[in-house]
Amino acid sequence: MIRFVLSRGIRAALIFVVASVAVCYGLRVAPGSLADIVTNPLNRAFAVKDLEERLGLDEPVIVQYFVFVRNIMGGDFGVSFISNRSVTEIIATGGLNTLKLGGAAAILTYFISVPLGIMAAARRNSVIDQGSMLIAVLGMAIPNFFLAILLVRLFAVELRWLPAAGQGGIKHLILPAVVLAAEAIAINLRLVRASVLEQLSRDYIRTLRAKGASERRVVWIHAFRNALPPVITFGGVMLRTLLGYTLVVEVIFRYPGLGFELVDSVLKRDYAVAQALALVFIAGVVLFNFLADLGHHLAEPRIRERGAAG
Amino acid sequence: MTQTEESELRDTIEQYRNARLTRRDFVQRAAVLGISASVAASILAACGGGGGGGGTTTGEEGQPVQGGVLRMGYDRAFQKLDNVVGPWADEPFTAIYEVPIIRDPGGKFVSSVAEAWEFSSDGLTLSMKIREGLKFHSGAPLTAANVAEDFNIFRTTGVTANFWAPVKNVEEGENNSVVLTLSKTNYGLIETISTLFQSIHNEASRKAAGEGWGATTVDATGPFTLKTFKPASEVVVERWPDYPGSGVPFVTNKGPAYLDSIRWVPILEPANRANEIETGSVDIVKSPAAQDISRLQSNDDLVVLELQELSNYFITIDRTRGALGQPGVAQAMSHAIDRQALVDTVFFGHAVPTYGPIFPAYRWYDPGVEAYNEYDPDKARDLLKSAGLSELRFTLLTQNQPIQVQVLEAVGGMLREVGITMEVKAVEDAAFFPDMFAGKPDAFMFKWLWESPTDNMRFFGRVPSWDYNGNPPKSMAGIDAWESAATEEQLEKACRQVQLAWAEELPFIPLVTQSLVWVHHKRVHNFRPTQTSIYPLFNDVWIEA
Numbered sequence: 113m114i115r116f117v118l119s120r121g122i123r124a125a126l127i128f129v130v131a132s133v134a135v136c137y138g139l140r141v142a143p144g145s146l147a148d149i150v151t152n153p154l155n156r157a158f159a160v161k162d163l164e165e166r167l168g169l170d171e172p173v174i175v176q177y178f179v180f181v182r183n184i185m186g187g188d189f190g191v192s193f194i195s196n197r198s199v200t201e202i203i204a205t206g207g208l209n210t211l212k213l214g215g216a217a218a219i220l221t222y223f224i225s226v227p228l229g230i231m232a233a234a235r236r237n238s239v240i241d242q243g244s245m246l247i248a249v250l251g252m253a254i255p256n257f258f259l260a261i262l263l264v265r266l267f268a269v270e271l272r273w274l275p276a277a278g279q280g281g282i283k284h285l286i287l288p289a290v291v292l293a294a295e296a297i298a299i300n301l302r303l304v305r306a307s308v309l310e311q312l313s314r315d316y317i318r319t320l321r322a323k324g325a326s327e328r329r330v331v332w333i334h335a336f337r338n339a340l341p342p343v344i345t346f347g348g349v350m351l352r353t354l355l356g357y358t359l360v361v362e363v364i365f366r367y368p369g370l371g372f373e374l375v376d377s378v379l380k381r382d383y384a385v386a387q388a389l390a391l392v393f394i395a396g397v398v399l400f401n402f403l404a405d406l407g408h409h410l411a412e413p414r415i416r417e418r419g420a421a422g
Numbered sequence: 423m424t425q426t427e428e429s430e431l432r433d434t435i436e437q438y439r440n441a442r443l444t445r446r447d448f449v450q451r452a453a454v455l456g457i458s459a460s461v462a463a464s465i466l467a468a469c470g471g472g473g474g475g476g477g478t479t480t481g482e483e484g485q486p487v488q489g490g491v492l493r494m495g496y497d498r499a500f501q502k503l504d505n506v507v508g509p510w511a512d513e514p515f516t517a518i519y520e521v522p523i524i525r526d527p528g529g530k531f532v533s534s535v536a537e538a539w540e541f542s543s544d545g546l547t548l549s550m551k552i553r554e555g556l557k558f559h560s561g562a563p564l565t566a567a568n569v570a571e572d573f574n575i576f577r578t579t580g581v582t583a584n585f586w587a588p589v590k591n592v593e594e595g596e597n598n599s600v601v602l603t604l605s606k607t608n609y610g611l612i613e614t615i616s617t618l619f620q621s622i623h624n625e626a627s628r629k630a631a632g633e634g635w636g637a638t639t640v641d642a643t644g645p646f647t648l649k650t651f652k653p654a655s656e657v658v659v660e661r662w663p664d665y666p667g668s669g670v671p672f673v674t675n676k677g678p679a680y681l682d683s684i685r686w687v688p689i690l691e692p693a694n695r696a697n698e699i700e701t702g703s704v705d706i707v708k709s710p711a712a713q714d715i716s717r718l719q720s721n722d723d724l725v726v727l728e729l730q731e732l733s734n735y736f737i738t739i740d741r742t743r744g745a746l747g748q749p750g751v752a753q754a755m756s757h758a759i760d761r762q763a764l765v766d767t768v769f770f771g772h773a774v775p776t777y778g779p780i781f782p783a784y785r786w787y788d789p790g791v792e793a794y795n796e797y798d799p800d801k802a803r804d805l806l807k808s809a810g811l812s813e814l815r816f817t818l819l820t821q822n823q824p825i826q827v828q829v830l831e832a833v834g835g836m837l838r839e840v841g842i843t844m845e846v847k848a849v850e851d852a853a854f855f856p857d858m859f860a861g862k863p864d865a866f867m868f869k870w871l872w873e874s875p876t877d878n879m880r881f882f883g884r885v886p887s888w889d890y891n892g893n894p895p896k897s898m899a900g901i902d903a904w905e906s907a908a909t910e911e912q913l914e915k916a917c918r919q920v921q922l923a924w925a926e927e928l929p930f931i932p933l934v935t936q937s938l939v940w941v942h943h944k945r946v947h948n949f950r951p952t953q954t955s956i957y958p959l960f961n962d963v964w965i966e967a
Binding site for chain 2: 142143144145148149150151152153154155156159191193194195196197261264265268269272275276277278363364366368372373375376377379380381
C-alpha cells in the first residue's frame with residue numbers, strides 16, 4: 113500500500129512540474145500579453161513598453177518561469193494586476209465557491225445515477241430502465257450551455273422558483289449544479305447499469321439465488337459491490353470533467369468561483385492569477401486521479417493481492 | 423442650429439421633462455427646429471419621463487427615497503477604474519469620478535467640476551474656473567492646483583496625451599482657475615476635456631496607491647466612493663455622505679446621492695441579460711440581446727430605453743497591399759454592403775446604418791454622407807471592373823465576439839455577391855490589438871466607442887497608419903481643420919468637412935451604429951442616460967423600497 117501511494121505520489125509531482133512549465137510557457141507564447149489588454153488603444157505605443165518593463169514581461173520566458181517558481185516556493189502566488197487582490201485571497205474565496213458547486217454536482221450525480229442505474233439493471237427493459245436510458249441519452253446529447261438556457265427559462269423566468277444567476281443560498285446552487293452534473297449523471301447511469309448487469313449474469317449470482325438469497329440482497333449488496341471498481345475508476349474521470357465544466361457553468365450562471373476567475377484572467381492575460389488558478393485546477397485533476405486509483409486499489413481485491421504479492 | 427433655436431430646443435426638452443408636453447407635441451416642435459424624427463425619438467428616450475410616455479417612461483412621479491442598493495447588470499468584465507491610463511472606462515466611472523465639463527442631453531458643454539471656461543480672443547489660452555468648496559473622497563480640498571496637476575498628467579502620460587499635443591503649458595491661475603496655454607488654436611480641446619479619461623482625481627493619492635489605483639483606491643470627486651472591485655464578479659460603490667453636490671445643471675439632486683450603494687455585476691452571456699432583469703436579480707441591465715428587446719418592451723414591469731450608442735462598426739483595408747490599394751476598391755466594397763439588411767437581420771432593427779464615420783444622432787451629423795455608399799451591387803461590380811479586378815480575396819481580422827462575427831458573416835455574403843472573397847479570422851482581444859496596431863492583417867473590423875466622434879477619426883485615421891488607410895487627402899485636410907479650429911463654428915464646419923470627405927474617400931468603411939439599450943424596473947426612478955454621454959449619472963437615481 114505504501115509503495116502504491118509513493119509511486120502515485122511521485123508520478124503526481126512529475127505531472128505537476130511538467131504542467132507548471134506548460135502553463136507558464138503557454139500563457140507567454142499565446143498571442144498578446146497583459147500589456148496589450150490593460151493599456152488603452154489610444155496611448156498604446158507608450159504604455160505597452162512601459163508596462164512590460166515594469167512587470168518584467170520583457171524578460172525571457174525561462175526567467176519569468178523561475179521567478180514564478182521561486183515565488184510559489186516562498187508561498188507567494190502574487191497579486192492580480194487587474195484587481196490588485198492577492199491571488200491567495202482569490203483562490204480562497206473562489207475555491208470555496210467552486211468546491212460547493214462541484215460538491216453539489218458530485219452528490220447529485222451519485223445520488224441519482226447509482227440507484228437509478230441499479231434499478232434499471234435489476235428491472236431490465238422495464239419502464240424504469242427505458243426511462244433511465246432516455247435520461248442518459250438526453251444528458252449526453254444536450255450541450256450544457258443549451259441545457260442551462262432551457263432550465264433558466266423554465267425555472268427562473270417562467271416559474272420563478274429559482275434565481276437565474278448569481279451567488280446566495282442553496283437556491284442559487286441548484287441550477288448550476290444540475291447543469292454541471294447532467295452529463296456525468298448520464299454517463300454514470302449507463303456505467304452503473306452495464307456494470308451491474310454484467311455482475312447479474314455471473315455464476316455466483318445464480319448460486320446466491322439458488323441458495324435463497326433475497327433479490328434485493330443479491331442486487332443491492334452482492335452485484336453492486338462487485339460492480340463498483342469501474343464506477344470508482346470513472347469517478348476520477350468524472351470529477352475532473354466536472355472541474356473542467358465549471359469554467360463554462362460559472363460563466364453562464366455568473367457564479368463567482370475559480371472557473372469564472374480563470375476564464376477572466378486568461379482572457380486578460382493576468383498572468384499571476386491565470387497561472388495560479390490553472391495550477392489549482394491541475395492539482396485538482398491530479399488529486400482526483402490519485403483518489404480514483406486509490407479507490408480502485410481498495411475496491412478490487414485482485415489488484416490489492418497483486419500489489420501485496422509484488 | 424442658431425442660438426435661439428438651441429435655446430428653444432432646451433425649453434422644449436425641459437417642458438417635456440416636466441410633463442407639460444406630450445410626445446407628439448415634442449416631435450412636432452422638434453421638427454420645426456429642424457430635428458429629424460429619429461433624433462427627436464432619441465432625445466425622448468434620453469429624457470425618459472414626461473408627457474404620456476406609456477411604457478418607456480422612467481416614472482419620475484413621487485418623492486425620491488433615500489437608501490437602497492441599485493443592482494446593475496453590465497455587459498463587460500471590468501477593467502481597472504483608472505482614469506489616467508486605464509484600458510477602458512467602465513460604467514462605475516460616472517459614479518465615482520467627475521469630469522471638468524460635461525455635455526448636456528442636447529450636446530452643449532455645461533459645468534461640472536469647472537463652473538466656467540473661456541478661450542482668449544486669439545484662441546491660444548483657455549481659462550477654466552474651478553468650483554469653490556469641492557473636495558476629494560479622502561477629505562482633501564480640491565483646488566485649481568489639483569486640476570492643473572491632473573491636466574499635466576493627462577497631457578504627458580494619459581490615455582488622451584495625443585489629443586493634448588497643442589497644449590504647451592498648464593498652470594494654476596488666479597481665483598481658483600486653471601490656465602492652459604496652447605501652441606496653436608485648438609477649440610476641440612474642449613471635446614477632449616469632457617471625456618471620461620479627463621476625470622479629476624487626487625494625484626497624491628494616485629501616487630501613493632501605485633498599481634492599486636482604480637482597483638483598491640480611487641480618490642476622486644464623484645457622489646460615490648469605491649468599496650469593492652472584483653473584476654470578474656462585482657464592483658460596489660457606496661454613497662459619499664460628504665459629497666458637496668453636483669455642479670451639473672441637469673442633475674436635480676444637489677446633495678449627496680439618494681442610493682446607499684450601487685452594485686454592478688458582469689453578465690457576459692447576452693441571452694442571460696434579459697433573464698436576469700425579468701427575474702429581478704438586477705434592477706437595470708445594459709445591452710440585452712437584440713432578439714430579446716421586443717419581449718422586454720412588452721413587459722409592464724420594465725422600462726426600455728433605446729439610444730444610439732456613441733460608436734460605429736467599421737472595416738479598414740490595407741491600401742498598401744496590392745489589389746486592396748487599387749482606386750475604387752474600398753468604394754466597391756462599401757457599395758456591396760446592404761447596411762439596412764445588417765440592421766434588420768443581425769441587430770433585429772436595434773441599430774442604424776451609417777454611411778459616414780459618425781452616428782446619426784450626433785449634434786453635428788451631416789446627412790450629406792448618405793449620398794455616398796448606398797447599397798448598389800452593380801456599381802460595386804463596375805468599380806471592381808474599372809480597377810481591373812475580376813476577383814478579390816483577402817483575410818479580415820476581428821475580435822472574437824458573437825455580434826462582430828455575425829456582422830462579418832453577413833458582410834462576407836454580400837461581398838461574395840460582387841466577386842469579393844473575405845475570410846474572417848476571429849481572435850481574442852489579446853491577439854487582436856497587437857496585430858491591428860502593427861498593421862499585420864489585410865483588413866480588420868473594429869468598433870470605436872468615444873464621446874467625441876471626430877477625435878476618433880483623428881485617432882483611427884492613424885491606426886495603424888495613414889499609409890495603411892490610403893493617405894486620403896480630403897479627410898486629412900478635414901482633420902487638420904478640426905485640430906486647428908479656433909471657434910465652435912469652425913469646429914462644427916471641420917466636423918462636417920471630415921464626415922463628407924470620409925464618406926467619399928473611405929479611409930475606413932462605416933457599417934452600422936448599434937443601439938444602446940438599457941432596461942430598468944419601474945421601481946427605479948430618474949435613471950436618465952443621455953444621447954450625448956456613454957454612461958448616465960447616478961446622483962438623481964432612487965429606488966422604491
